Amino acid sequence: MKSQTNYCLLAGNYICPIAFPQEYDYLLDEANRSYTNEWLGGLDMRLARVGVDGAFFMAPVVLQPQHVTKIRDDILRYRDTYGPYLQMLQLIREGSPDFTFTPGEFVSLATLMQSVSESATLDSRLRSMALFIRDAQQRFNQRELIKKLLDHLKADGYLILANATSEIYQLTGKVDQIKSVLHYLAENSEIVSTVEDDPKDAASDLFDEAVANGNSGT
Amino acid sequence: MATAGRRTDTKTQVQRLLGLLNKHSDVVSDSLTGSVEPQEKAYSAAVDALVGINALLPLEEGIYHLNPRIRSYLSEQMAQYSAFQALTRISDQIHSARSKWLEMLAIKHSGDLRDMQVMEDSFTLTVTEIHHFMTQNLLLLSTQIATDFGNVKTLRAKLQQNKFYADGVRKLSMELEQLEAFCNDMDKDSLGKGFYYVRQIVNTRIRSRLPEWFTRVNDVQATISRKLFESKELEVDVLLWSQSVLWLTRNPTLNGLDVAVDEKCPADLCIPTPIKVRPQLDVMARPVAGIDVIAAAVARLPKVVEASAAPEPKVIQKVLRRGNSIEEVALLPEEEMIEDLKQALLTQGHTEISGLAWQPDKRAVHGINDESWLLFLASQLALQQIPFTFSMLPREKGWTNDRYSDVVAQPLPFVSELELSS
Numbered sequence: 001m002k003s004q005t006n007y008c009l010l011a012g013n014y015i016c017p018i019a020f021p022q023e024y025d026y027l028l029d030e031a032n033r034s035y036t037n038e039w040l041g042g043l044d045m046r047l048a049r050v051g052v053d054g055a056f057f058m059a060p061v062v063l064q065p066q067h068v069t070k071i072r073d074d075i076l077r078y079r080d081t082y083g084p085y086l087q088m089l090q091l092i093r094e095g096s097p098d099f100t101f102t103p104g105e106f107v108s109l110a111t112l113m114q115s116v117s118e119s120a121t122l123d124s125r126l127r128s129m130a131l132f133i134r135d136a137q138q139r140f141n142q143r144e145l146i147k148k149l150l151d152h153l154k155a156d157g158y159l160i161l162a163n164a165t166s167e168i169y170q171l172t173g174k175v176d177q178i179k180s181v182l183h184y185l186a187e188n189s190e191i192v193s194t195v196e197d198d199p200k201d202a203a204s205d206l207f208d209e210a211v212a213n214g215n216s217g218t
Numbered sequence: 219m220a221t222a223g224r225r226t227d228t229k230t231q232v233q234r235l236l237g238l239l240n241k242h243s244d245v246v247s248d249s250l251t252g253s254v255e256p257q258e259k260a261y262s263a264a265v266d267a268l269v270g271i272n273a274l275l276p277l278e279e280g281i282y283h284l285n286p287r288i289r290s291y292l293s294e295q296m297a298q299y300s301a302f303q304a305l306t307r308i309s310d311q312i313h314s315a316r317s318k319w320l321e322m323l324a325i326k327h328s329g330d331l332r333d334m335q336v337m338e339d340s341f342t343l344t345v346t347e348i349h350h351f352m353t354q355n356l357l358l359l360s361t362q363i364a365t366d367f368g369n370v371k372t373l374r375a376k377l378q379q380n381k382f383y384a385d386g387v388r389k390l391s392m393e394l395e396q397l398e399a400f401c402n403d404m405d406k407d408s409l410g411k412g413f414y415y416v417r418q419i420v421n422t423r424i425r426s427r428l429p430e431w432f433t434r435v436n437d438v439q440a441t442i443s444r445k446l447f448e449s450k451e452l453e454v455d456v457l458l459w460s461q462s463v464l465w466l467t468r469n470p471t472l473n474g475l476d477v478a479v480d481e482k483c484p485a486d487l488c489i490p491t492p493i494k495v496r497p498q499l500d501v502m503a504r505p506v507a508g509i510d511v512i513a514a515a516v517a518r519l520p521k522v523v524e525a526s527a528a529p530e531p532k533v534i535q536k537v538l539r540r541g542n543s544i545e546e547v548a549l550l551p552e553e554e555m556i557e558d559l560k561q562a563l564l565t566q567g568h569t570e571i572s573g574l575a576w577q578p579d580k581r582a583v584h585g586i587n588d589e590s591w592l593l594f595l596a597s598q599l600a601l602q603q604i605p606f607t608f609s610m611l612p613r614e615k616g617w618t619n620d621r622y623s624d625v626v627a628q629p630l631p632f633v634s635e636l637e638l639s640s
Contacts, residue, residue: 007495010492010493011493012489012490012493048486059488059490060485063481063483063485063488065481067488068481070489070491071479075474075476075477076473076474076476078466078473078474080473080474081489083466086462086466087466089459100456101455101456101459119437120360120433120434120437121437121441176486177486179459180484180486180487181486181487182458183458184477185458185475186458189475189477
């Protein structure tokens, strides 16, 4: 398990209880963590976690200028680095009820397909994503495109196939890395913000609006 | 000829306009997201050139904005819409198409068909406009509801926008019903009056697409209504996520953003770069566990292909000689002397011939000394089975071998010339 965990970290994986349960259990032990940290130290790396209790991953002991440059480049190429995952997972959120980007949440291909079939809007957005979904083509039907989308996310470590028979996927802890980036951008840029515009008032407006219309519009 | 000349003239003008827009595309791009002001010399020159063709229009003194028609075209192309961009109404087009249809009926009734083609062209254009506007309206709506907040930043603005678009979609839905009624009327009337071309245009460009348009408009209506109630429940992570997707949608021309990053930023931002590990086996150590790996590696090696000799270049075969002619080989001097000796033996009968005395001049000319000659002569006579004797010298003390002073060829009484030559 020791070498297996080390190999897993060296491969750049995020070790979470969903994607790598055995390695995660191994690293939960304090002694094992110390050993792994010491071993990674020989490579000028350390064992780090996303957030406080997120997935384990390999990080530099100290961020060197080249690491800072890489982080900056990743944000400069935000559309290419994070854009595809943001948009694909957003489509899953809109197509799967109660999906909140929390590791461990399940994504059912059938449910997602039903949502996309029922919504021309989701269908058109799915088709626009064929440009960056790996191995996807515009001529593919809905099911093929959704399958390719999920396969793309699976190959890049954001999903695992939890049940091959019923084609149910599960969100891994790697998604927390994107959320960390979003939180950092919320503090350091204007593209996202956690400050809402008085949602309480807005909610009452909504209610009034619905009552005034006497119809929710569906 | 006049039409051709006008067409060429138009072509040149279009090329000139597009060339200018292309040349100053950076200024056009800047003006798409706001107004532009002349800055340094080159930029000011570009602004002036674009003002000259009305691509930029003066807003205030020294401030210019993009021609709304160009902005509209670019926005359509890039699906980049302003937050409260109105849907294009199609009532006017439906009314116009209906009027033109009545006009066509009147022309046919009058019997003067000279203007019929012009009217048909105009009708076709109107039908095409209806199709285009509907497609663009649906694209606009899809974009506006693509993210939880559309392309506004706050929930309040989103609610206002939802209301705005809910009204718009309601009107669009009514207009679709008008359009459906118009198409049904046209379908019946045009068939009865013999306007097959008009019927085909309306059916293929509008009527066949009506079900899809109805579905999409209903879908948008349902989405807007549902999101009115869902959007207030967004968690922080989901909110950030939605805003981020919104930013990507709203800024199709931006690839990312320049954010200050230093060594103190969280390590979470640093995506780990995989370190490839490829253990190399020590083949000399003959590890038990690694034997299979080595065998597999050997099996994967490419097969040794013996380097075949380079093929000889093809040459055109020529016939150089026919028959089996024997090439005459010039004899060496010593061989000539042997031949002469044989002839002499045949011709001279029973006379024996001393080798040492045979053609001494010729040997002198060719630098053949006596010793070499006698040795060569003895071996040749033995090979050709010509009898000969050695003139032996008396034995002397100190010499182990017998010595001879001459080789004497014996006469050939029974050997024919034929046998000698073979």
